[in-house]
Amino acid sequence: MSHPEELRRELTDGARGLLARGMITNDEWLELCDLVTGSYSFAIEQRAAELFHPASAYVVLDQSGQQAGKGSRGILAFDAAKDAPLQVKYGEGGTLQAFTGPAFNYLSGSIQGLVLTMENGRRFTLVEVGRYLRGGEYVEAITDPDGFRLLLDMIEVAHEAGNVARARHLERRAEVSPFRVCPSCRANFATQYDCAQCTGLGFIRVTV
Numbered sequence: 322m323s324h325p326e327e328l329r330r331e332l333t334d335g336a337r338g339l340l341a342r343g344m345i346t347n348d349e350w351l352e353l354c355d356l357v358t359g360s361y362s363f364a365i366e367q368r369a370a371e372l373f374h375p376a377s378a379y380v381v382l383d384q385s386g387q388q389a390g391k392g393s394r395g396i397l398a399f400d401a402a403k404d405a406p407l408q409v410k411y412g413e414g415g416t417l418q419a420f421t422g423p424a425f426n427y428l429s430g431s432i433q434g435l436v437l438t439m440e441n442g443r444r445f446t447l448v449e450v451g452r453y454l455r456g457g458e459y460v461e462a463i464t465d466p467d468g469f470r471l472l473l474d475m476i477e478v479a480h481e482a483g484n485v486a487r488a489r490h491l492e493r494r495a496e497v498s499p500f501r502v503c504p505s506c507r508a509n510f511a512t513q514y515d516c517a518q519c520t521g522l523g524f525i526r527v528t529v
């Protein structure tokens with residue numbers, strides 16, 4: 322869902338039209354609104370989670386590219402003792418915000434993509450180094466393009482063999498990487514080699 326706000330408006334207007342024409346009852350209208358709100362919340366949470374992942378481990382880089390701290394399971398800890406740790410949580414509208422203080426109650430920054438911007442203007446970049454998969458297994462990020470290519474091939478082999486569980490596991494594994502399948506050619510054999518976006522690789526780098 323690429324435009325959840327638009328879709329929510331459309332669906333809500335549609336349901337209001339049905340109510341106005343007497344085609345649904347007031348209760349049905351409320352039920353529809355709940356459904357729409359539910360899927361909207363899910364969509365924006367998905368969108369915010371696209372890059373930052375609460376189950377991931379990160380290194381925190383300052384603007385000069387020097388390591389300034391580390392993060393794991395939603396907590397960012399800085400190397401400098403004067404910088405208090407932060408907890409990353411969802412705020413209003415599905416945006417990711419960073420909180421500080423003894424109970425992580427004080428808003429002190431926000432995260433867009435993998436860039437943390439503090440209220441005082443300092444900026445940091447998060448680089449994913451690993452992730453706890455469902456089930457608790459920790460895997461390191463695949464930062465080597467050849468390794469990622471190999472993984473894509475393994476996913477295809479698993480799909481061809483009808484091994485859905487293995488394919489799903491490998492796909493989740495592939496998400497722990499700065500690379501994503503190219504959105505233009507979808508790594509499709511027929512179009513990949515002429516693809517301008519990925520220069521024939523079938524995947525692109527989306528983060529640092």
Ligand SMILES: [Zn+2]
Binds near residue numbers: 506507516518524
């Ligand atoms: Zn491509």
